[in-house]
Amino acid sequence: RFTICNMAIEAGGKNGIFPVDEKTIAYLNGRVSRQWTAVTADADAVYDRVITIKLDDLVPVVSYPHLPENTHPAAESGHIKIDQVVVGSCTNGRLEDLQQAAEVMQGRKVHPHVRAIIIPATQEIYKEAMRLGYIDTFIDAGAAVSTPTCGPCLGGYMGILAAGERAVSTTNRNFRGRMGHVDSEVYLASPYVAAASAITGYIASPEEVMK
Structure with a gap:
């Protein structure tokens, strides 16, 4: 929500x-x-338009640069090579998000050419993730775990992209220059897709990793 x-x-x-x-x-x-x-809302409220979405019919998607609405199915990304993965921030750094990423990373290793950064949304979530063993899973997989922060989401620090670099991120926006250099690229995805991409080194659907 x-x-x-x-x-x-x-x-x-x-x-x-x-x-x-x-x-x-x-x-x-x-x-x-x-x-x-x-x-x-009032019981007799009138709506200009009603859209019904069947969640069971949705497939994992990725937002390509440089707009969140530029979406494509993750399974059809064609192995786009990446340099960085960020799981966290305010948009997808809650406990269930970390649980999903940990599920994919459990017993696996981050690709040697990928920087993987995990950012819990709050200190409370950070503590609970430690208690549940998610933080150990991330560290064992080769990811870096940060204290709660916006950090790379808005190009602040910790994971700033250089020219030509690509990142898969669970953050909320991927405008040009959002996470660093104006010639970098940000692909928005779910924690499942982000974690799978961290393992493979390219944009991947979770099914590709968790066969």
Whole structure:
């Protein structure tokens, strides 16, 4: 839900909102110290357009440079060689994201020509990932694990791309120069695809690694 709300703007929306439900309330418990009020749509609200997406029919996709909407199936990427993989930041650095990446990296090694960087979204997630053994999995695979930070997502530090370099990243935007040099390329993907690509050294679907 966080990811969809975050990326609604790239899909052409002005805002991304989910209705408050039991999952929302459970998440807020222990995280919010003040009173809050759920905002809901009117029962007779009229919508300009309704789109229904069957999630079971979706396949792993990759956003090619230099726009998030420039999407292609991961399985059809044709072994595009990469130099770096980033799993994390605010968009795909939650515990379930790290779990997916660890599932792919478990017992495997990061390709020798790839820099793999793991960035938990929060300190709480970092601690829980350590408790569950995900951090050990990443380190054993040859990845570098960072303290929670935006870091390379906005070209700040730790994983800045040089001219001609390509990265697969689970971060939220891949505009020209977003993660470094204007002549670098950023491919956005899910944690599954990013982790699989870190292992193979090229853009790959998780099925290719987890046969």
